[in-house]
Amino acid sequence: MSASTPLNARFFTRSQGDVRRITSELGNLQAQIASTKKADSLQGFGAASGRILSASSMRAQTDSRASVLNQMEARFGVQGAALGQISDATQSLALTIREAISANDGRGISTELELAFNSILGALNETWNGQPLFAGERQSGSPVQIKTLDELATTTQPEDLFDEATRHQVIDLGDGQPIKVAAKASELSTDLFNTLRQVKFILDGAGGTLGSPMTGSYNSVLENVAADLENHAKNFVTEEGRTGQLQQRFEDDRARLQSRSDLLTKEIGDQTDADLAEVSIRLNTLLAQYEAAAKTFAELSQLSILKYL
Numbered sequence: 001m002s003a004s005t006p007l008n009a010r011f012f013t014r015s016q017g018d019v020r021r022i023t024s025e026l027g028n029l030q031a032q033i034a035s036t037k038k039a040d041s042l043q044g045f046g047a048a049s050g051r052i053l054s055a056s057s058m059r060a061q062t063d064s065r066a067s068v069l070n071q072m073e074a075r076f077g078v079q080g081a082a083l084g085q086i087s088d089a090t091q092s093l094a095l096t097i098r099e100a101i102s103a104n105d106g107r108g109i110s111t112e113l114e115l116a117f118n119s120i121l122g123a124l125n126e127t128w129n130g131q132p133l134f135a136g137e138r139q140s141g142s143p144v145q146i147k148t149l150d151e152l153a154t155t156t157q158p159e160d161l162f163d164e165a166t167r168h169q170v171i172d173l174g175d176g177q178p179i180k181v182a183a184k185a186s187e188l189s190t191d192l193f194n195t196l197r198q199v200k201f202i203l204d205g206a207g208g209t210l211g212s213p214m215t216g217s218y219n220s221v222l223e224n225v226a227a228d229l230e231n232h233a234k235n236f237v238t239e240e241g242r243t244g245q246l247q248q249r250f251e252d253d254r255a256r257l258q259s260r261s262d263l264l265t266k267e268i269g270d271q272t273d274a275d276l277a278e279v280s281i282r283l284n285t286l287l288a289q290y291e292a293a294a295k296t297f298a299e300l301s302q303l304s305i306l307k308y309l
Contacts (some may be wrong), residue, residue, distance in 0.1 A: 063261055070254055072171065072181075075128045076247035079182055080240050082123040082133060087236035089119035090192065093199075094229035097222050106210025106218070110203050117149050117196055124185045134185040136165030143185035152193060153200050161193065162186040179246065183239060192232045199225055 096112040125142040126133050135143035143164045146155050155161050162185055170178040202218065202225075203209065210218060 059261055059265060063257075065257055068171070072250050073247055073254065075133075075181075076243050076250070078126065078128045079133050080243040080247065082126040083236050083240040083243060085123040086120050086189075086192075087233045087240065089116040089123075090229050090236065091233040092116060094226045094233065097199075097226040097229070100210065100214070101219055101222055101226075103212075104214055105212035106206075106214040106222075107212050109199070110209050113196065113199050113203065114149065117152070120189070120192065120196075121147070124189055134182055134188060135163070136184045137167050137169050138163075138165040144189070149196075149200050152197050153204070156197075158186055158190065161190075182243070188236070188239065192229075195225060195228045195232060 093112050093116040096108055100106040100109050121144055124134055124144045131139050132141060132143050135141065141163060143162055145161060145163050146152050164184045164186060168184065169181045171181055172178045202221065206218075
């Protein structure tokens, strides 16, 4: 009795320990299946925790930059459309003036001037997410203060015509090279407004319309005005092209950042994601071990010292 009892106690203790160990391992494996992660905290990844933390930080920075670029792509789409609108309106007015000269019929110029002015004004005061596109660092308000051609005719000082920030709006994507987002309205349109004002003066001097046939000697003046308008339109096409180039650059940069983020995500996943196939195999193996250990523990726990007397 004295020899077998300590032996049975040792078997009982070992069996009890096996059940506890296997139960703990089963719980860990089941948690991995539920979360698809190897551990539920950074400490649980051991030596890999440093690499995981570094990769996660890099991915967060990469995703943040990609988000900014995605927003800038959208902004430049609106900005390019506004510049194109100004170019089209200016070119249309130039064409109307040339047709008037050719037909000796200036009746359509006043209407086209009004349409062009309103289109140009709307484009220069265009906003994106509530912020004016061409007001420099200004976050609100309209960079062009006048509302009508009559106001244009009497407003000649830049400070009365424009309300802008002193500095341009710039964006720094982290490479230490700030990029000017857009020119200011005064830089884009001062010369254009001067030409529009000249057309307004010509029309006012003729009583509001040039008529058909056109009275007075306007052909040479209108030829110069049309040429000036065409040059202004080309300048806006150039600015639109610059905007398109920046938009394409940001799109390419965003694609590269997305690829980098994907690689970092994979690297993090390699360290943290559980191999569910392997976990399933281990789980089945442990279940078999658990059944055997539990059976042994149950049998030993039912033994009494009387069975060995």
